[in-house]
Amino acid sequence: MNLRQIDLNRLVALREVLTERHVTRAAEKLGITQPAMSASLARMREVFKDPLLVRNGASLSLTQRAEKVLENLDRALLQINNLLSTPADFDPKESRRVFTIIGTDFVEQILLPEVVTPLARFAPHTTIVSRPPLQKFDALMGDGEIDFAIGCIPSAAPSLFTRLLLTERYVCISRDGHSGVGSDGPSLDEYVALPHAQVFPFDKDIYSSPIEEALQEKGLKRNVVLRQSSFVPLLSVVANSDLIATVPERLARFGERILPLKVHEPPLDITPVPISLYWHARTHDDEGHRWFRDFLVDHYRPMELR
Known part of the structure; x- marks a missing residue:
């Protein structure tokens, strides 16, 4: 397909007729005649080598190719619209970005x-x-x-x-009633001895390295027994086990509201993330x-x- 052979107006018309699934309605919305819309659709059928719209009883349905075309048309026309917009044209109240x-x-x-x-x-x-x-x-x-x-x-x-x-400040979480964690939170010895859950997105230590660095300064190492790729499931694991975790405070406070969790101050200084x-x-x-x-x-x- 040669891009020079495509009229941008036909793409706008194609998007409208595929969205409406009705030739006459689409023509009325664009302010053109029904024959002109039919001719534009016929041309696009030639270009895409696909019927695009097929009769389904009393209505029209999109072919599989048309569904993909419509999805990409939305993105392409939005990008073209953004390209043609000037900074002075941007108005957050009106923008559909x-x-x-x-x-x-x-x-x-x-x-x-x-x-x-x-x-x-x-x-x-x-x-x-x-x-x-x-x-x-x-x-x-x-x-x-x-x-x-x-x-x-x-x-x-x-x-x-x-x-x-x-x-985001780090805090420690444990299940409510954890026998290994006192009311004031785990001591440093308890913190090191207890099993930990830790998030490693893409198996990277982005969120764990500040914790490890704080422990290394004291010559200590914790026992991480569960590595998870995401945060929210970790809350449920901690609430239903003897594992503890060190997580961003806002996440911990969210977990405390919906699960039997306790939030504690960590027993060492951890650099905020x-x-x-x-x-x-x-x-x-x-x-x-x-x-x-x-x-x-x-x-x-x-x-x-x-």
């Missing part, structure tokens, strides 16, 4: 809810798509598949920009991106005071 964010379940469970309500107030038509952590996400950012990453990523690629959102926002150089000067970055920073900063 879709921002894709990756982050651990700690980000999804604890941090994203903090911005959903204010976002609806300041940018009511904006959509957030949340995805789990992905390896080589910087390349996906470069390709436009992902807009932002939120978390602690010390090895972030040089092509990424970053801003600190907040720092920085939670930052990451984005690619390709979107650095995009006005909509800039607004959304500032929005996130402005709404997460007050969390530091809680």
